[in-house]
Amino acid sequence: xxxxxxxxxxxxxxxxxxxxxxxxxxxxxxxxxxxxxxxxxxxxxxxxxxxxxxxxxxxxxxxxxxxxxxxxxxxxxxxxxxxxxxxxxxxxxxxxxxxxxxxxxxxxxxxxxxxxxxxxxxxxxxxxxxxxxxxxxxxxxxxxxxxxxxxxxxxxxxxxxxxxxxxxxxxxxxxx
Amino acid sequence: xxxxxxxxxxxxxxxxxxxxxxxxxxxxxxxxxxxxxxxxxxxxxxxxxxxxxxxxxxxxxxxxxxxxxxxxxxxxxxxxxxxxxxxxxxxxxxxxxxxxxxxxxxxxxxxxxxxxxxxxxxxxxxxxxxxxxxxxxxxxxxxxxxxxxxxxxxxxxxxxxxxxxxxxxxxxxxxx
Numbered sequence: 001x002x003x004x005x006x007x008x009x010x011x012x013x014x015x016x017x018x019x020x021x022x023x024x025x026x027x028x029x030x031x032x033x034x035x036x037x038x039x040x041x042x043x044x045x046x047x048x049x050x051x052x053x054x055x056x057x058x059x060x061x062x063x064x065x066x067x068x069x070x071x072x073x074x075x076x077x078x079x080x081x082x083x084x085x086x087x088x089x090x091x092x093x094x095x096x097x098x099x100x101x102x103x104x105x106x107x108x109x110x111x112x113x114x115x116x117x118x119x120x121x122x123x124x125x126x127x128x129x130x131x132x133x134x135x136x137x138x139x140x141x142x143x144x145x146x147x148x149x150x151x152x153x154x155x156x157x158x159x160x161x162x163x164x165x166x167x168x169x170x171x172x173x174x175x176x
Numbered sequence: 177x178x179x180x181x182x183x184x185x186x187x188x189x190x191x192x193x194x195x196x197x198x199x200x201x202x203x204x205x206x207x208x209x210x211x212x213x214x215x216x217x218x219x220x221x222x223x224x225x226x227x228x229x230x231x232x233x234x235x236x237x238x239x240x241x242x243x244x245x246x247x248x249x250x251x252x253x254x255x256x257x258x259x260x261x262x263x264x265x266x267x268x269x270x271x272x273x274x275x276x277x278x279x280x281x282x283x284x285x286x287x288x289x290x291x292x293x294x295x296x297x298x299x300x301x302x303x304x305x306x307x308x309x310x311x312x313x314x315x316x317x318x319x320x321x322x323x324x325x326x327x328x329x330x331x332x333x334x335x336x337x338x339x340x341x342x343x344x345x346x347x348x349x350x351x352x
Contacts, residue, residue, distance in 0.1 A: 024184055139338075
């Protein structure tokens with residue numbers, strides 16, 4: 001895990017989601033695959049909530065307390081209990097939260113030896129700062145994939161027989 | 177299928193892929209999941225090739241010949257036989273191909289009745305223009321999902337125990 005590459009991915013995510021969502025009527029972003037699944041809007045809210053409560057707070061906890069105190073559990077569905085706003089407003093909120101996260105991360109001046117410092121995950125036990133930051137990146141990317149696929153399913157019927165070539169049209173975006 | 181919405185998605189795809197790929201070392205985009213799978217670079221080349229040879233030519237064929245003549249088969253792996261270029265160069269080629277496709281699509285001045293006009297697919301038989309255009313959109317979105325997930329797997333080991341929370345890290349991007 002190369003910190004400069006990780007932050008490059010993290011910095012690009014708001015632009016990816018804006019390019020995916022900003023030009024479309026909100027109905028696309030709010031479409032989900034039924035109960036227990038997430039819309040692209042929910043995924044965006046989940047990423048925003050993660051920046052506010054999960055990744056940077058855990059980074060600070062590793063640096064300040066090591067394994068002495070476990071991480072707070074991350075509420076993965078907090079965004080589902082937030083009053084809905086227009087998609088462009090949530091995109092702006094996420095972009096701002098991400099800018100703030102990356103500014104704070106940069107201010108920590110992390111070095112390679114910091115990446116093996118350890119914290120305590122409520123479920124996994126001891127984890128390293130490098131694993132945490134790599135997971136932040138992979139979490140962005142897997143959720144971008146999930147968001148793009150749930151958008152694709154807006155046309156799952158409209159594509160007619162081409163559905164046979166696009167297995168993702170038969171999937172769902174489970175809460176994860 | 178609403179044509180203005182379909183073209184909004186199609187117009188955004190180059191920016192999505194640029195935000196995903198342009199800031200990263202080319203090694204990320206060239207990473208695949210082994211034989212028979214596609215890297216993000218291959219997916220980008222596949223989309224570019226589709227704009228040049230598949231979607232618009234088939235649109236024209238429906239309008240000009242209806243079902244009288246079948247579509248040319250689409251060579252889904254043509255990009256794998258093309259000499260590699262830097263990722264930013266391929267991003268620019270795709271953006272230009274997409275701009276040209278959408279300019280040509282706009283010049284056709286399609287109306288809602290046009291969307292039920294029919295052509296002949298080499299495998300599916302009769303299909304409508306609306307199905308073709310919806311498939312172009314869904315094809316972009318499912319491949320963006322696939323590209324984002326193959327990028328995520330760059331960190332499949334680095335994430336350590338978090339891998340348990342991200343099932344997409346165990347997948348592959350099959351040629352499709």
